[in-house]
Amino acid sequence: MPELPEVETVRRGLLRFLKGKKILEVDVLCDKSFLGEFSDILGRQILDVRRRGKALIIDLDDGVSLVGHLKMTGQMVLRGFSEEWGAGHPAGSFLGQLPDNTTRVIFEFIGGEKLFFNDQRKFGWIKVVPTAEVSDIKFLHEMGPEPFEKTAEDEFIKRAMKHKGAMIKAVILDQSVLAGVGNIYADESLWAVQVHPATRIKDLEEEKLRELFRAARDIMQVSIEHGGSSIKNYVKADGTKGDYLEKFAKVFRREGRACSRCATDIVKLRVAGRGTHICPKCQKV
DNA sequence: CTAGGATCCTGTCAGC
């Protein structure tokens, strides 16, 4: 699912196309995907679209916001605007007729344009929240630093060091330690600094943790500049085109292929309950 | 408090 760069890509797209639009109608196809009363947002105008970690926040007028999380398979697709646009989980719904069997919520705007919230596994959600209370939502309140803020590195170190006995992969995936990192960027940044994902925090030098933070931040920054790993320009997509993930990934989903640093075969293992990709030569415990 | 596992849900893919 979408991680920070992909959610940021969604944010930018939604802001670009939806700013100023008024919600005419909301169609909830799956009850658990939309929390709150959709009547509370009818007629509201979209003022801003923000992101915090992997969460999306759509601010409407009248002090109301929509908070959303794409989780593993969520995606946002726009139809009826000046150009076709979609981002989030890379699935065929980018391309096909909508709604389809993954469509959970449809927003229609005055003018007839539509926003489709698609989510195959139904883990994602969109929730109506008073704007003033958004930051009080538990997981947002507890969320770790945004990687691109100046104080993020020190704050990350402070929070990570608390988990002395935990494995570094679990810690960097912990949203209360650092906002936005998911399975791809965890594996990629650990490979970049040559740290084995099962290494315990207490066994890592602080400087190594700092290097890891910078690697994660920089890899995500570059990914954002490419529109996230999962964006597909589906106007031109022919179904055979690769996405950015295939271009930049050094280890993720590359098991059995040569490490670009030492030519050793990448292997896949399980760490902290997640599929994990490493170079066994570059990344020793 | 931490850490590990089960869980939410649907679809796909590998291996019988």
Added chain:
DNA sequence: TGCTGACAGGATCCTA
């Protein structure tokens, strides 16, 4: 072909 289990770009809840 058909079944079964594992697994998935996430995060929470429960247990020990």
